[in-house]
Amino acid sequence: MNLVILDYGAGNIKSIQFAFKRLGIDAVLTNNREDILKADKVVFPGVGQAKSAMEMLNRSGLEIVIPQLKQPVLGICLGMQLLCNDTEEGNTKGLGVFNVSVKQFSNQVKVPQMGWNTVTNLKSKLFNGISDNEYMYLVHSYYAEICPEAIATTNYSQIYSSALQKDNFYGVQFHPEKSSYAGEQLLKNFLEL
Amino acid sequence: MLTKRIIPCLDIKNGRTVKGINFVDLRDAGDPVELAKQYAMNGADELVFLDISATLEGRKTMLELVLKVAEQINIPFTVGGGISSVADVEALLKCGADKISINSSAIKRPDLINELSEKFGSQCVVVAIDAKLIDDKWLVHIAGGSIPTELDLFEWAKEVETRGGGEILFTSMNNDGTKNGFANQALKKLSEELNIPIIASGGAGKMQHFVDAFTIGKSDAALAASVFHFGEIAINDLKNELKKNNIEVRL
Numbered sequence: 332m333n334l335v336i337l338d339y340g341a342g343n344i345k346s347i348q349f350a351f352k353r354l355g356i357d358a359v360l361t362n363n364r365e366d367i368l369k370a371d372k373v374v375f376p377g378v379g380q381a382k383s384a385m386e387m388l389n390r391s392g393l394e395i396v397i398p399q400l401k402q403p404v405l406g407i408c409l410g411m412q413l414l415c416n417d418t419e420e421g422n423t424k425g426l427g428v429f430n431v432s433v434k435q436f437s438n439q440v441k442v443p444q445m446g447w448n449t450v451t452n453l454k455s456k457l458f459n460g461i462s463d464n465e466y467m468y469l470v471h472s473y474y475a476e477i478c479p480e481a482i483a484t485t486n487y488s489q490i491y492s493s494a495l496q497k498d499n500f501y502g503v504q505f506h507p508e509k510s511s512y513a514g515e516q517l518l519k520n521f522l523e524l
Numbered sequence: 525m526l527t528k529r530i531i532p533c534l535d536i537k538n539g540r541t542v543k544g545i546n547f548v549d550l551r552d553a554g555d556p557v558e559l560a561k562q563y564a565m566n567g568a569d570e571l572v573f574l575d576i577s578a579t580l581e582g583r584k585t586m587l588e589l590v591l592k593v594a595e596q597i598n599i600p601f602t603v604g605g606g607i608s609s610v611a612d613v614e615a616l617l618k619c620g621a622d623k624i625s626i627n628s629s630a631i632k633r634p635d636l637i638n639e640l641s642e643k644f645g646s647q648c649v650v651v652a653i654d655a656k657l658i659d660d661k662w663l664v665h666i667a668g669g670s671i672p673t674e675l676d677l678f679e680w681a682k683e684v685e686t687r688g689g690g691e692i693l694f695t696s697m698n699n700d701g702t703k704n705g706f707a708n709q710a711l712k713k714l715s716e717e718l719n720i721p722i723i724a725s726g727g728a729g730k731m732q733h734f735v736d737a738f739t740i741g742k743s744d745a746a747l748a749a750s751v752f753h754f755g756e757i758a759i760n761d762l763k764n765e766l767k768k769n770n771i772e773v774r775l
Contacts, residue, residue, distance in 0.1 A: 343620065345594060350598065353596075378647070379644070379645045441719055441720060441744065443720075445690070445744075446526050446528075446569065446721070447526070447527045447774040448527065449525070468600060471647075472647075510599075
């Protein structure tokens, strides 16, 4: 298994690398185009601000590479959001893989949403062995709206898409690498896709 | 629904847990990684590691420990103690810490909060506040609660939020160590005045205290040390009790 984690300067990728290591897989951290293209699986992480993360993607040329990938790709947190059409965070244009917009939570609730919340309406092999209403760990201030590509939904101030899928592209708003055994199961499922 | 969080706090000195720890199943109760694993298995939602080493050597050991914890633990964790610069935080996050917690250094130089949240995102910046109720006023203290300041808890907490702090960890010095419950009125006021999560700390003695911190105090999370370390409250039992009181928890 040749697993690549995109290393473009955004976020705590060590945790993701460690999570795969606990599953017996040594993931490679890289922003090298060739290495990414020939990988079996690609993880697209991201923590931080959308606009600056997008600028980092542009600088590394990854904004061209990512949408063309043919192998299974897993966007995590901001990685998932950047795969969407656009985000209200810094009015940033995304990669347009998922046909949905990312909005900011209203201040009727505490922002960011921080902690464990349930995922429901689970629809993909990515959730094999994970029960409906399982808890996942989330930290975010922006959310993807409900859309046909949703493969999981979560309720915080309103119901939103907490996981998305289109063809070989998967995205999860929560952090599987920090979501205890359920998160481990999801990563295992991704490896088995 | 978003759940309330239960957070055990481990004090670390020179890479080892301090305070007597009463876990029969552990091979080495002084090993923070073993203890953290145990807590994660028993349903802790997050962990806090507070470095109380006073030496440079101790700090280096802390980085090695953070790396080991990140390797082995599958829930989020925060590291606090002796953090005073962007470089300190960068080193900890690189080793795999999810969040960091600052206290005195934020009061001495409030711009630190802005710098950290701009560079790393507010989601990883926890600001810890120790305060004591003196003549009807909650006064913020620094240096582990040993030095009083002129700052009012609520004003300072508001400033922390404005500057980009992602969470407030409020320890009531009046309650800490008493085992008589959390400072629920102050917690409630914080939670109502601020729009970021509030972690209750100081005073946990029995399960009802946690129920109160969530229902009366309106906290988003509750942190405790000794009741967990000495096995007085098992996290699983606590969560079942919270559930019985209609408090949303991860079971």
